[in-house]
Every structure is written in C-alpha cells, then in structure tokens.
Amino acid sequence: MNIPQQDITRLQELLTTSTPLNIVVLSHFNPDGDAIGSSLAWRRLLLSLGHNVECVVPNKYPHFLGWIDDVECIHTFKDSPEECARVIAAAQVLFFLDFNSVTRLEGLTETVESNTTATKVLIDHHLQPTPDYFDLMFSYPDSSSTCYLVYKIIERMKGTDVIDTAMASALYVGMMTDTGNFTFSNLSPDIYRTIAVLVEKGINIPQINVEVYNSHTENRLRLLAYSLGPKLSVFEDGKAASIALTEYDLRRFAHQPGDSEGFVNYPLSIKGVLISAIFQQTHKFIRVSLRSRGDMDVNVFARRYFNGGGHKNAAGGKSYQSMKQTLEYYRQCVHEYFVELNVIEN
Numbered sequence: 440m441n442i443p444q445q446d447i448t449r450l451q452e453l454l455t456t457s458t459p460l461n462i463v464v465l466s467h468f469n470p471d472g473d474a475i476g477s478s479l480a481w482r483r484l485l486l487s488l489g490h491n492v493e494c495v496v497p498n499k500y501p502h503f504l505g506w507i508d509d510v511e512c513i514h515t516f517k518d519s520p521e522e523c524a525r526v527i528a529a530a531q532v533l534f535f536l537d538f539n540s541v542t543r544l545e546g547l548t549e550t551v552e553s554n555t556t557a558t559k560v561l562i563d564h565h566l567q568p569t570p571d572y573f574d575l576m577f578s579y580p581d582s583s584s585t586c587y588l589v590y591k592i593i594e595r596m597k598g599t600d601v602i603d604t605a606m607a608s609a610l611y612v613g614m615m616t617d618t619g620n621f622t623f624s625n626l627s628p629d630i631y632r633t634i635a636v637l638v639e640k641g642i643n644i645p646q647i648n649v650e651v652y653n654s655h656t657e658n659r660l661r662l663l664a665y666s667l668g669p670k671l672s673v674f675e676d677g678k679a680a681s682i683a684l685t686e687y688d689l690r691r692f693a694h695q696p697g698d699s700e701g702f703v704n705y706p707l708s709i710k711g712v713l714i715s716a717i718f719q720q721t722h723k724f725i726r727v728s729l730r731s732r733g734d735m736d737v738n739v740f741a742r743r744y745f746n747g748g749g750h751k752n753a754a755g756g757k758s759y760q761s762m763k764q765t766l767e768y769y770r771q772c773v774h775e776y777f778v779e780l781n782v783i784e785n
C-alpha cells in the first residue's frame with residue numbers, strides 16, 4: 440500500500456482549521472469489527488485534533504463489540520433517526536469508513552445525501568468505489584482491513600505517538616476480524632510490524648480474542664449447529680456450498696445482529712469447496728454473503744448475479760426472490776460460473 444503524499448497533505452489541510460469542525464464518521468449497515476473499530480479509532484484521532492466528532496451507523500453493532508471503549512457513543516439511525524439526521528445536517532466533513540458506496544448505508548442513505556455541502560472523504564478497502572462521489576479517496580483494496588488503512592494514515596499524518604491503548608485495541612479488532620484472525624490473504628509483513636506497535640501500546644490480545652470470538656449466547660451456538668446440520672447443502676461435486684436461513688429459522692433461535700457472522704466461512708473448511716454462500720431472509724429481501732477460496736472471485740460473482748460486490752474472497756448481495764427460487768438460481772449461477780472458469784466441464 441503506497442498512499443501518495445499529496446492525499447495525506449490534502450487530508451492534513453482539511454483537518455487543520457482555526458475553529459473546530461463538525462465531523463461525522465459513517466460506516467455501513469450491519470457494522471462489523473472493522474466498521475466499528477475503524478470508526479472509533481478515527482474518532483479518537485479527530486478528537487485529539489480538537490474537532491467535534493460523531494459516529495453514525497445505520498443499525499446496531501453486534502454484542503461482541505460492546506466492550507470496545509466509547510462504543511456506546513455511536514449513534515444508530517434505526518434507534519435515533521432524528522439525532523442522526525441532526526448531526527449529519529450539521530456536518531462540515533463526512534468520513535465514509537469501510538464501505539464503497541453510499542447505498543450501503545441503507546435507510547440512512549437519503550439523510551446523508553441531503554447534506555450536499557460537507558466534504559466527503561472515503562477511507563476503505565472494498566473494490567470499485569462509486570466514481571466521482573467523494574472529494575478525497577483513500578481506496579486501497581489490497582489492504583486487508585480498513586483498520587490497517589486507518590493505522591497507516593495516522594502513522595503518516597501524526598506518527599504513532601498519538602495512538603493510545605484504546606485506539607490500538609479498536610484498530611486491532613478490525614485487523615483481526617477482517618482477516619479471520621490473520622488467516623486470509625493480503626497479510627503483508629507490515630501487518631505484523633503494525634501488530635507489534637499495537638502490542639507496545641498495551642493491547643491485550645488474549646482478552647480481545649475472548650471478547651470477540653468466545654462471548655456468544657447458547658442460542659447462537661445452536662443456530663450454528665442448525666446451519667451446519669439440516670440447513671447446509673453441498674453440491675457441484677463437493678465444490679460449492681450454501682446455508683439457507685429463513686426468517687422463521689432466525690426467530691426460532693432468537694437471532695441477534697452479528698449472531699450469524701462468520702457462519703459462511705465454515706463450508707470452506709471442507710476440502711475442495713471453492714465457494715460458499717449464506718442466504719438470510721429479512722422481511723424485504725434475502726441477504727446474500729459469499730466467501731471463496733483462492734482464485735475463485737466472488738466480487739465478480741456477487742456483482743454479476745446478486746447486484747452486490749465486495750472483495751475477491753468475500754462479497755455480498757441481495758435477492759428479491761423467494762428462498763426456494765434464490766437457492767435454485769444460486770445453483771444455476773455457480774454452475775455457469777464454474778463452466779466459465781473451467782472448474783468443471785459443461
């Protein structure tokens with residue numbers, strides 16, 4: 440990752456003012472560890488520069504992120520729409536963290552688009568951000584997380600002295616969760632040098648692991664068992680898999696936001712599976728999450744078949760069909776894609 444000096448300088452100029460700026464830090468629907476971690480770390484930096492900062496997300500973060508310092512100060516649009524509209528209307532600068540298109544704000548999109556005067560800055564690692572929307576873009580798809588990117592920007596702008604334990608912990612959460620605890624791709628040597636700095640700042644890695652990975656409810660574990668038992672399908676000669684969860688299934692296990700996070704990765708633990716999908720029904724549509732191994736590109740797959748996108752090995756989209764039709768369609772798409780990529784013969 441090579442951030443041009445002119446972009447760092449532009450950001451520095453934007454944030455160097457005689458009076459404090461009203462700044463809103465936004466992140467995506469169903470905020471994950473990277474969304475929340477990067478928002479809180481960036482908020483801390485902006486506060487240290489003397490600005491007024493509010494963090495806004497469309498809906499609530501999962502419970503396993505509830506321990507992060509200052510997480511309670513994040514506004515959720517679903518719970519307090521007027522409050523969110525007020526801070527967004529007053530913002531002179533909007534930061535977009537960990538997403539590439541304003542539509543990923545879902546219900547919050549209109550509110551954000553109604554503020555036409557704020558300077559918009561993107562800090563993100565998803566492929567293909569909306570062109571011509573942002574005034575300044577830090578778009579680095581080769582960065583394994585937005586938190587790592589935020590760290591690199593802070594390092595360049597202010598040096599690592601401004602990083603305290605709370606900021607370091609928030610950054611580590613995103614770096615850890617977006618890389619599957621440092622097992623996915625894009626793990627450059629510098630990531631480990633960065634972790635070394637975060638450890639020097641006093642982060643407690645075993646404790647963060649327990650908080651994030653081993654703090655679930657019994658319902659969540661039983662939903663996982665159900666997802667990997669009766670709800671798992673493996674097809675295309677053991678090369679593709681899917682999990683389908685209806686609204687009824689989710690209600691039955693008292694599903695909370697974040698409960699099914701990571702379920703989509705489990706089918707990839709089967710030797711030979713190249714693509715995995717989880718379909719979760721909401722009252723409006725079916726949310727599709729996709730994961731893949733190696734060269735199998737689910738960003739292309741999600742864009743082409745499910746009106747979505749993301750990264751090469753992790754992407755998402757939506758379906759407005761019934762669950763039965765969606766699963767059938769997914770099978771057809773996988774078959775077509777596999778034939779095209781010569782994974783199977785027609």
Ligand SMILES: [Mn+2]
Nearest residue numbers: 473537585617
């Ligand atoms: Mn991310």
